[in-house]
Amino acid sequence: MNMLLDEVKQSDSIYMPIPARITAVTTLTAQEKLFTIELPHELCLNHEPGQFVQVSVFGVGEAPISITSSPSRSNGTFELCIRKVGDLTNVIHRMERGALLGIRGPFGRGFPIERFRGKDLLFVCGGLGMAPLRSLVNEVLDDRGNYGRVILLYGARQPADLLFQDELAQWQARDDVEVHLTVDCPDEGWNRCVGVITRLFPEVEVDARNTVAVVVGPPVMYRFVLKELKKLRIPKGNIWFSFERRMKCGVGKCGHCQLNHVYTCQSGPSFNFAELEFLEEAFS
Amino acid sequence: MNFKIMPKAAFPGWVNRLRDHHRVVGPKQKHGQYVFDVIDDVADLVLHYSNSVLPPKKYLVPQKEVLLNYRLDGSHLEIATEPEPTVILGVHTCDVHALKLFDRIFSQGFTDQHYQAHRESVTLVSLECLETCSANSFCRDMGTASATDGFDLHMIDLGAAYAFSVGTEKGADLFKGFHQVFDALDSDLAVINETLQEKWGRFPYRLDFDVQEMPELLKASFNSALWDELGQKCLACGSCTQVCPTCYCFDVTDEVDLLLEEGQRVRRWDSCQIHEFAMVAGGHNFRERLAARQRHRFMRKGKYQMDAYGMVGCVGCGRCARACLAHITPIDVMNELYVRSQAEEAPALAGLMEAPL
Ligand SMILES: Cc1cc2nc3c(=O)[nH]c(=O)nc-3n(C[C@H](O)[C@H](O)[C@H](O)COP(=O)(O)OP(=O)(O)OC[C@H]3O[C@@H](n4cnc5c(N)ncnc54)[C@H](O)[C@@H]3O)c2cc1C
Numbered sequence: 357m358n359m360l361l362d363e364v365k366q367s368d369s370i371y372m373p374i375p376a377r378i379t380a381v382t383t384l385t386a387q388e389k390l391f392t393i394e395l396p397h398e399l400c401l402n403h404e405p406g407q408f409v410q411v412s413v414f415g416v417g418e419a420p421i422s423i424t425s426s427p428s429r430s431n432g433t434f435e436l437c438i439r440k441v442g443d444l445t446n447v448i449h450r451m452e453r454g455a456l457l458g459i460r461g462p463f464g465r466g467f468p469i470e471r472f473r474g475k476d477l478l479f480v481c482g483g484l485g486m487a488p489l490r491s492l493v494n495e496v497l498d499d500r501g502n503y504g505r506v507i508l509l510y511g512a513r514q515p516a517d518l519l520f521q522d523e524l525a526q527w528q529a530r531d532d533v534e535v536h537l538t539v540d541c542p543d544e545g546w547n548r549c550v551g552v553i554t555r556l557f558p559e560v561e562v563d564a565r566n567t568v569a570v571v572v573g574p575p576v577m578y579r580f581v582l583k584e585l586k587k588l589r590i591p592k593g594n595i596w597f598s599f600e601r602r603m604k605c606g607v608g609k610c611g612h613c614q615l616n617h618v619y620t621c622q623s624g625p626s627f628n629f630a631e632l633e634f635l636e637e638a639f640s
Numbered sequence: 641m642n643f644k645i646m647p648k649a650a651f652p653g654w655v656n657r658l659r660d661h662h663r664v665v666g667p668k669q670k671h672g673q674y675v676f677d678v679i680d681d682v683a684d685l686v687l688h689y690s691n692s693v694l695p696p697k698k699y700l701v702p703q704k705e706v707l708l709n710y711r712l713d714g715s716h717l718e719i720a721t722e723p724e725p726t727v728i729l730g731v732h733t734c735d736v737h738a739l740k741l742f743d744r745i746f747s748q749g750f751t752d753q754h755y756q757a758h759r760e761s762v763t764l765v766s767l768e769c770l771e772t773c774s775a776n777s778f779c780r781d782m783g784t785a786s787a788t789d790g791f792d793l794h795m796i797d798l799g800a801a802y803a804f805s806v807g808t809e810k811g812a813d814l815f816k817g818f819h820q821v822f823d824a825l826d827s828d829l830a831v832i833n834e835t836l837q838e839k840w841g842r843f844p845y846r847l848d849f850d851v852q853e854m855p856e857l858l859k860a861s862f863n864s865a866l867w868d869e870l871g872q873k874c875l876a877c878g879s880c881t882q883v884c885p886t887c888y889c890f891d892v893t894d895e896v897d898l899l900l901e902e903g904q905r906v907r908r909w910d911s912c913q914i915h916e917f918a919m920v921a922g923g924h925n926f927r928e929r930l931a932a933r934q935r936h937r938f939m940r941k942g943k944y945q946m947d948a949y950g951m952v953g954c955v956g957c958g959r960c961a962r963a964c965l966a967h968i969t970p971i972d973v974m975n976e977l978y979v980r981s982q983a984e985e986a987p988a989l990a991g992l993m994e995a996p997l
Pocket residue numbers: 408417418419420421422423437438439440441442443444445446484487488599600601602603604625916919920921922923
């Protein structure tokens with residue numbers, strides 16, 4: 357098997373996508389769909405959880421999308437969870453099984469899972485943050501013995517917006533995963549926490565020295581969650597974020613994703629807080 | 641150094657010969673300004689010129705560049721074709737330094753083959769500046785008023801002749817089959833040295849501090865009130881980045897013909913000064929305020945490029961100062977930051993001096 361990224365690098369343009377086929381489309385919520393993608397014969401993605409691909413439709417455009425399937429479950433195919441927000445994502449949402457998408461990547465730096473081994477993992481997730489995070493969660497669950505506690509704090513606007521509800525139910529049913537959920541706007545059946553994600557922190561106690569926190573969500577969430585994690589005294593280097601920035605090229609050239617002198621598409625999207633401390637634009 | 645000498649009378653003939661196998665571009669006068677353009681008639685070439693409106697970067701990272709051509713039905717997809725061999729004549733040394741930075745940027749990490757192809761197709765003939773070219777330029781401060789590499793050939797105007805220093809084989813090839821170039825004699829070297837020595841007096845320093853201090857100065861100025869003051873003045877037009885030889889940020893879009901049959905993926909110059917530049921889905925803008933965008937621009941020039949690529953990101957050409965309708969100039973900005981930093985440092989330093997031993 358050859359790696360897709362090598363194929364992209366060896367072509368005459370790093371901007372040349374490789375055609376891949378949609379083999380399944382699953383509706384997750386009113387705004388998000390899950391696309392299963394198959395690469396051409398003998399190509400594999402070989403990604404790290406937290407990495408992204410550049411997805412394109414000729415005639416429409418290209419966008420960075422996180423790989424939501426875990427490496428452990430991406431044998432031959434991989435998954436993208438795409439929210440409908442604009443030109444390209446609307447067109448992709450109208451696509452069906454058999455349609456072709458252009459793929460480049462995987463790009464960026466994923467989460468260093470080898471450094472997470474033996475540690476308790478505290479996942480803090482808001483909204484679409486579940487798309488990149490799910491890759492990491494499933495990677496950990498498929499290798500469960502190598503990690504300590506697994507705690508997930510997950511917030512969404514309303515219960516119907518929670519992504520991957522089947523999997524969420526499976527995780528909740530396990531006794532080795534602690535799931536805490538909250539929504540801003542509850543419906544009648546909701547009997548759990550209501551409010552922003554930070555409301556879930558009083559529910560958890562952690563052994564700070566042995567905990568790695570992984571935070572993925574909308575930009576506004578980060579400051580507030582960081583404050584809670586500092587209260588818990590989790591070491592800076594063990595607080596990981598995935599950063600969203602506008603990205604056009606994915607390969608460190610176009611300048612859009614810059615955060616001070618750092619290119620999010622190259623050095624990120626995952627960063628630990630020790631790396632970000634002196635980057636003033638990180639939490640802007 | 642190894643120099644070739646070409647009598648000026650032979651120069652037009654040489655340029656005409658170059659045109660046999662290359663597109664030859666160089667500075668020309670247009671509406672009272674100078675622009676790099678194709679030289680069809682050697683008489684149009686102006687080698688004594690103040691800064692061109694746009695730097696020669698436009699031949700390496702074109703304002704609009706097709707990356708991919710395709711048919712929408714999927715029957716055709718190709719990487720856009722190779723650029724034509726081009727000689728760029730009369731490039732000022734500030735612009736040579738800017739292209740050295742581009743060479744790093746487009747090869748570090750992932751290689752950008754589109755840039756690479758342009759770079760390989762271009763033969764760069766630079767020109768020694770013998771006097772400062774505008775009141776806005778501060779190349780002397782930035783260390784770009786001369787160049788020792790980064791060119792294929794480098795010319796010095798000696799009055800009756802041009803001296804050429806040969807940087808690469810590609811440069812040397814431009815003399816192939818042309819007879820009116822001579823190896824420099826001792827007497828030529830004396831004239832060259834004299835010309836170079838005399839030039840420095842015609843380049844005033846315009847920054848109040850040394851370029852070595854620039855990254856530190858900017859670092860210390862991250863929270864300066866000056867950014868807000870600049871934000872109040874800036875019109876967010878992006879002209880400063882368009883004309884800047886070290887700016888290359890781009891947007892990528894798809895363009896489709898009216899029949900919806902053929903399309904192109906193109907990149908175009910973009911600007912960090914434009915409102916949407918750092919905006920993401922959901923409406924969050926990482927540099928919503930003009931002050932943040934102005935700061936990013938100057939930080940990038942004076943500090944970030946150094947951090948990321950080991951070269952300062954400004955070559956002191958002064959084009960942005962000329963282009964800015966709000967009269968924001970790097971000389972004023974940098975000097976003002978310096979003055980304010982000194983005002984902050986002075987009491988601390990005074991305290992240090994007065995402290996008993
Ligand atoms: C590393 C990374 C991972 C991402 N992962 C996912 C994912 O797993 N699922 C998902 O649905 N989305 C993800 N996104 C966001 C996704 O890239 C944008 O939603 C997408 O680019 C919008 O494209 P569009 O053509 O549909 O929208 P447009 O019509 O281009 O614009 C709609 C809105 O999107 C904003 N936008 C434009 N380009 C970008 C861009 N490159 N990045 C972010 N916002 C942009 C615009 O400012 C505008 O507000 C990710 C973004 C990044 C940077």
